[in-house]
Amino acid sequence: MSRIESVFERLKAKGETAFIPFITVGDPNLEWTERIVSDLEKAGADIIELGIPYSDPLADGPVIQEAALRSLNQGxxxxDAFELVRNLRQSGVQVPLILFTYVNPVIQWGVDNFFASAKEVGADGVIIPDLPYEESEEARLAAAKYEVDLIPLIAPTSRQRIERIAKDATGFVYCVSSLGVTGMRNQLSAELPEFVGSVRAATSLPIAVGFGVSTPEQAEQIRGFADGVIVGSAIVRRVQPLADSVAAGDQTQINQAYEDLLQFVSALKEPLRG
Known part of the structure; x- marks a missing residue:
């Protein structure tokens, strides 16, 4: 059992649902990213996704695209993402860390080398949203070789392919709550519980729901039929005022923006505690 699956098992025994926040590596900067991850763990994060900034993030909406651009503009x-994970492990961060990236950077790095590097620094999983299942064999073999979970995304349009995708998943299955790119939604799809149920019928792995989750109320809804809740854009949006304050060097605003971010994270975890 991987460290990711172990977390889900522990939470299940406690009657809790996993809280999985996403942040962009290097936003506002690498030093701040390290601090944010450490404090996310203290605020209740059970697993953390680290988005590697990329110039053409097809699955991401404007909020995360802007965060990636801020990070890329700093070089x-x-x-840096691999080194960040290494530093986090050396500093004592224990929660599973998942690298969120795209196909082209992995290919440029070398598929085998990418997963070897992920394992070496202490990453537990990888998500590649634009990797079609039909073209994923090389990545799946490399992930298995280095014992890194390759976590697939299953969208509502993938119903005919659910069994094939789910049977090769490791760690957990990422269910996409709605069509389109990442971003905050006012409400969840009424068909989401049924969709998650169809995925659950195809796998014994935990199921986490993401894309569009933005409020504690929505997190509580998802708790009723899934094992984990993934929140990205709503958190990254609250990093932006921090990034602006850091750029301006306004310590009062930095403190306020950071307090707001951590309070929001704590509020998202609260309804998932059981």
Whole structure:
């Protein structure tokens, strides 16, 4: 059992649902990213997704695209993401860490080398949203070789392919709550519980729901039929005022923006505690 699956097992025994926040590596900067991850763990994060900034993030909406651009403008590279994970492990961060990236950077790095590097620095999983299942064999073999979970995304349009995708998943299955790119939604799809149920019938792995989750109320809804809740854009949006304050060097605003971010994270975890 991987560290990710172990977390889900522990939470299930406690009657809790996993809280999985997403942040962009290098936003506002690498030093701040390290601090944010450490404090996310203290605020209740059970697993953390680290988005490697990329110039053409097809699955991401404007909020995360802007965060990636802020990071890229500072020169953040894949090597920085790996080094960040290494530093986090050395500083004592225990929660599973998942690298969220795209096909092209992985190919440029070398598929085998990418998963070897992920394992070496202490990452537990990888998500590649634009990797079609039909073209994923090389990545799946490399992930298995280095014992890193390759976590697939299953969208509502994938119903005919659910069994094939789910049977090769490791760690957990990422169910996409709605069509389109990442971003905050006012309400969840009424068909989401049924969709998650069809995925659950195809796998014994935990199921986490993401894309569009933005409020504690929505997190509580998802708790009723899924094992984990993933929140990205709503958190990254609250990093932006922090990034602006850091750029301006306004310590009062930095403190306020950071307090707001951590309070929001704590509020998202609260309804998932059981």
């Amino acid at each position: 953040t590279k894949i090597t």
